[in-house]
Amino acid sequence: MKIVIAGAGAVGSHLAKMLSNENHDITVIENDRERLKNIGSSFDILTLEGNASSIGILREAKIKKADIFIAVTQSESVNVASSILAKELGAAKTIARIDNQEYLFPVNRELLIKKGIDYMIYPEMIAAKEIVGLLSHAGMSDVVDFSGGRLHLYAFRLEENAPIINKTLIDISDPDDVLEYRAVAITRNEKTIIPRGHDMFQEGDLVYVITNKGGVNNLLRYTGKENIEVRNIMILGGSRIGVRTAQDLGDQHYVKLIEIDREKSYRISNNIDNALVINGDGTNVDLLNQEGLSSMDAFIAVTGNSETNILSCLLARKMGVRKTIAEVENMDYIPLSENIGIDTIINKKLIAAGRIFRFTMSSDVTTIRCLTGTEAEVMEFVAKQDSPVTKGSLRDLDFPKNAIIGGVVRGNSSFIANGDTVIKPSDRVVVFSLPGSISTVGKFFN
Amino acid sequence: MKSGMLNTRMVVNILGFLLIIEGLFMFLSIPVSLLYGEGDFVIFLLSGGITILIGGVSYFFSRNAEKNIYRREGYIIVSMGWILFSLFGTLPFILSGSIPSMAGAFFETMSGFTTTGATILDDIEALSHGMLFWRSITQWIGGMGIIVLSLAILPLLGIGGMQLFIAEVPGVTYDKLHPRIRGTAARLWLIYIIFTFAETVLLWIGGMDIFDAVCHSFTTMSTGGYSTKNASIAYWDSPFIQYVIIIFMIIAGTNFTISYFALHLRFDKVYRNEEFRYYLGFILLFTFIIGTGLIFSLNLKPEESFRVSLFQVVSILTTTGYVTYDYLSWISILGVLILFLMFFGGSAGSTSGGVKIMRVVVLIKNSALELKRLIHPNAVIPVRFNNQLLDTQLITNVLAFISFYLIIIVISMLGMSALGYDLDTSLGSVIACIGNIGPGIGGVGPMNNYNHIPDIGKWFLSLLMLIGRLELFTVLVLFSPEFWRK
Numbered sequence: 001m002k003i004v005i006a007g008a009g010a011v012g013s014h015l016a017k018m019l020s021n022e023n024h025d026i027t028v029i030e031n032d033r034e035r036l037k038n039i040g041s042s043f044d045i046l047t048l049e050g051n052a053s054s055i056g057i058l059r060e061a062k063i064k065k066a067d068i069f070i071a072v073t074q075s076e077s078v079n080v081a082s083s084i085l086a087k088e089l090g091a092a093k094t095i096a097r098i099d100n101q102e103y104l105f106p107v108n109r110e111l112l113i114k115k116g117i118d119y120m121i122y123p124e125m126i127a128a129k130e131i132v133g134l135l136s137h138a139g140m141s142d143v144v145d146f147s148g149g150r151l152h153l154y155a156f157r158l159e160e161n162a163p164i165i166n167k168t169l170i171d172i173s174d175p176d177d178v179l180e181y182r183a184v185a186i187t188r189n190e191k192t193i194i195p196r197g198h199d200m201f202q203e204g205d206l207v208y209v210i211t212n213k214g215g216v217n218n219l220l221r222y223t224g225k226e227n228i229e230v231r232n233i234m235i236l237g238g239s240r241i242g243v244r245t246a247q248d249l250g251d252q253h254y255v256k257l258i259e260i261d262r263e264k265s266y267r268i269s270n271n272i273d274n275a276l277v278i279n280g281d282g283t284n285v286d287l288l289n290q291e292g293l294s295s296m297d298a299f300i301a302v303t304g305n306s307e308t309n310i311l312s313c314l315l316a317r318k319m320g321v322r323k324t325i326a327e328v329e330n331m332d333y334i335p336l337s338e339n340i341g342i343d344t345i346i347n348k349k350l351i352a353a354g355r356i357f358r359f360t361m362s363s364d365v366t367t368i369r370c371l372t373g374t375e376a377e378v379m380e381f382v383a384k385q386d387s388p389v390t391k392g393s394l395r396d397l398d399f400p401k402n403a404i405i406g407g408v409v410r411g412n413s414s415f416i417a418n419g420d421t422v423i424k425p426s427d428r429v430v431v432f433s434l435p436g437s438i439s440t441v442g443k444f445f446n
Numbered sequence: 447m448k449s450g451m452l453n454t455r456m457v458v459n460i461l462g463f464l465l466i467i468e469g470l471f472m473f474l475s476i477p478v479s480l481l482y483g484e485g486d487f488v489i490f491l492l493s494g495g496i497t498i499l500i501g502g503v504s505y506f507f508s509r510n511a512e513k514n515i516y517r518r519e520g521y522i523i524v525s526m527g528w529i530l531f532s533l534f535g536t537l538p539f540i541l542s543g544s545i546p547s548m549a550g551a552f553f554e555t556m557s558g559f560t561t562t563g564a565t566i567l568d569d570i571e572a573l574s575h576g577m578l579f580w581r582s583i584t585q586w587i588g589g590m591g592i593i594v595l596s597l598a599i600l601p602l603l604g605i606g607g608m609q610l611f612i613a614e615v616p617g618v619t620y621d622k623l624h625p626r627i628r629g630t631a632a633r634l635w636l637i638y639i640i641f642t643f644a645e646t647v648l649l650w651i652g653g654m655d656i657f658d659a660v661c662h663s664f665t666t667m668s669t670g671g672y673s674t675k676n677a678s679i680a681y682w683d684s685p686f687i688q689y690v691i692i693i694f695m696i697i698a699g700t701n702f703t704i705s706y707f708a709l710h711l712r713f714d715k716v717y718r719n720e721e722f723r724y725y726l727g728f729i730l731l732f733t734f735i736i737g738t739g740l741i742f743s744l745n746l747k748p749e750e751s752f753r754v755s756l757f758q759v760v761s762i763l764t765t766t767g768y769v770t771y772d773y774l775s776w777i778s779i780l781g782v783l784i785l786f787l788m789f790f791g792g793s794a795g796s797t798s799g800g801v802k803i804m805r806v807v808v809l810i811k812n813s814a815l816e817l818k819r820l821i822h823p824n825a826v827i828p829v830r831f832n833n834q835l836l837d838t839q840l841i842t843n844v845l846a847f848i849s850f851y852l853i854i855i856v857i858s859m860l861g862m863s864a865l866g867y868d869l870d871t872s873l874g875s876v877i878a879c880i881g882n883i884g885p886g887i888g889g890v891g892p893m894n895n896y897n898h899i900p901d902i903g904k905w906f907l908s909l910l911m912l913i914g915r916l917e918l919f920t921v922l923v924l925f926s927p928e929f930w931r932k
Contacts, residue, residue, distance in 0.1 A: 025625035025626055045625055
């Protein structure tokens with residue numbers, strides 16, 4: 001697939017790397033020469049120096065033949081303008097990154113679609129949604145819902161009291177015939193494996209499990225975690241993510257939001273009436289204590305600074321906060337932060353990349369998520385009439401070793417897949433895949 | 447894997463693969479030998495077999511290597527790849543006894559792969575057709591590059607492929623013709639093959655037999671300069687053949703990106719390329735000066751003197767090294783002009799060697815602007831090329847390249863003179879080898895060859911050819927302590 005990406009910032013570079021590893025033809029447009037040089041010499045992509053909203057540059061990027069145009073520059077107006085131009089010049093599909101909720105209102109959306117922007121992503125809003133979702137499963141590191149909640153992917157870290165430590169997959173398999181959950185991946189020492197029957201769980205593993213609706217309670221028993229009821233929440237940083245999260249949480253929870261900038265604090269408190277806005281330095285321990293850090297159920301650090309977020313989460317944890325969520329934008333810090341005890345990492349790049357990645361798949365993908373704890377991706381496919389995946393039981397299919405089918409949603413029911421499962425057309429299938437295998441997996445659903 | 451450690455397995459893996467490719471190329475000589483009823487097809491079968499066997503074993507035992515390679519692996523793979531290619535490439539010469547000495551065979555093969563075209567053979571025509579064909583093939587593979595070839599046919603890891611490509615095709619800046627390196631490599635080879643084929647047909651029409659036409663197309667398009675005749679192109683004494691070869695030498699010395707655009711009829715891109723205009727400009731300027739000089743000094747007819755002049759200027763500028771006339775017999779100033787051209791080389795991104803036109807132009811522009819900077823110390827005076835401002839980093843790189851180039855030449859001259867050679871021969875042999883030209887001046891002029899150089903000198907000159915072909919840094923970086931520091 002021919003893909004043109006405008007903007008080699010964090011999201012753009014991540015997409016370029018990921019998509020070029022999946023064998024797509026990538027052209028990146030960026031006006032910062034230094035940035036271009038960096039990605040041009042380390043990934044197999046074509047780079048073009050210039051402004052993405054210039055028609056000449058878009059032509060040079062062969063936009064006419066492009067299957068997808070992705071605008072993820074820092075500037076929203078460039079993204080919108082270049083997407084409209086790209087569509088006009090012949091790009092088959094356009095995606096623009098925005099940071100303005102107004103565009104997403106149905107009326108305005110229609111207008112923009114008519115102008116040629118097929119899809120808009122607003123990473124901050126998605127991040128806020130994810131944070132809210134996570135807080136209702138506070139024992140888990142990560143949660144992904146599929147098919148409106150008929151299947152879930154949970155990620156949790158095994159602590160020393162977890163009953164399944166040192167047991168193999170066979171040991172814990174359900175004695176009854178009906179499977180309610182299945183471990184699809186284990187991340188250990190920054191490497192992710194797809195466990196087979198004799199692989200053993202160890203302390204500190206990050207385990208990814210697919211469950212159906214009923215499986216969740218049993219799962220908690222095995223992990224040694226109890227579900228924490230979250231009432232009191234402290235949010236550090238009045239960034240877009242912070243404000244949106246506070247807005248979404250405020251009615252059911254008691255939320256305190258700490259922002260360092262005085263002007264901004266006033267503006268935020270003007271916009272949010274269901275949360276308490278506090279003007280102060282979040283790295284000031286006294287201030288945090290005064291505001292009752294130790295009585296918080298969850299601490300969410302979403303300042304623009306990854307280091308501040310990580311450190312303040314550690315502090316919160318030390319003070320006894322049971323659920324900590326940090327926004328970490330530096331990809332190299334992610335495994336590190338998870339290892340030192342931060343429950344969940346939020347990363348805008350991965351969020352945006354996951355949403356965009358979906359459009360590059362030729363098969364019918366309804367959900368795709370890049371996970372923060374691992375390089376792997378989890379996807380929900382819809383099997384078609386003659387998809388190769390329907391041609392036999394999973395055991396007999398030559399499914400890639402680096403991917404695993406976790407669960408299946410058929411009509412209104414859902415079940416966990418095993419070797420005997422036969423996928424039927426129009427089933428929704430949840431697949432967990434390590435990088436590099438995604439296109440092969442996609443072929444099974446074509 | 448820790449950073450700082452070399453991914454040796456992957457290096458072995460890729461080198462093994464390269465050798466398999468080389469072995470297959472050796473097999474190409476078998477049908478030639480059989481066609482001419484020569485018995486040495488056995489030699490090629492044996493040489494190819496040994497090469498494929500060793501390559502295959504290395505490839506097989508390292509197949510589980512981690513696929514990630516970085517810059518350092520890139521430099522090692524490319525440098526070692528070229529050395530191994532030359533080592534195994536000697537097998538046909540050694541096994542058949544065509545060139546009995548190891549140093550000689552290595553020199554001849556390295557001279558082939560690096561498209562230098564310097565020979566140690568006193569009587570080229572004594573070689574069998576199979577051997578001559580192998581000699582031409584080495585130049586043809588080396589012209590576009592062994593890594594570029596393997597990238598085009600081997601689905602190497604994208605990122606790893608990038609590192610290898612940069613190490614083998616350093617250039618000043620590199621252009622990609624396609625988002626994927628594999629696509630770029632494939633397009634480059636396709637253009638290369640198209641031109642080679644076109645030239646073969648034209649030479650054949652011009653009166654060469656098909657064997658000579660193929661061999662000379664191989665060595666023209668690669669700017670190599672190996673001929674199948676002792677007298678080189680002068681053997682045919684045909685203006686038509688000379689003009690055909692001139693045109694294709696000019697094409698071979700042009701950035702292949704430009705040829706790509708020309709073949710796609712996008713002439714605006716061709717015309718706007720500043721390096722290309724300078725390249726043609728230099729050719730015309732030197733041809734005019736030397737041609738005029740020849741009219742007066744040798745009393746040649748105007749057409750002949752300009753043809754001789756054009757042929758020699760293009761042959762030296764593109765570092766091909768074909769000869770139609772002994773330029774050392776000309777009046778001194780014309781010979782010195784030819785020596786000048788030996789420094790220049792063709793365009794960046796072509797198959798030619800030398801400093802490359804773009805670097806020369808950047809050097810001249812920057813030096814001229816330096817004078818302006820002296821007068822206006824606070825002025826911002828950037829260097830422009832192709833209507834674009836050049837990074838200071840790029841300019842530094844160009845200056846470093848030229849400095850290294852000159853330093854290496856001076857030190858190597860010292861080495862050659864220590865072997866007892868006079869100034870002319872020392873300078874000529876060094877500049878002709880590092881510039882991948884072939885014939886130099888003095889004792890290695892167009893009417894002589896390199897056979898009289900002692901073994902140690904042959905090994906040394908072989909190294910110079912490699913350094914020149916990989917544009918200095920890829921090989922030199924291996925000698926820096928920083929490279930090996932953990």
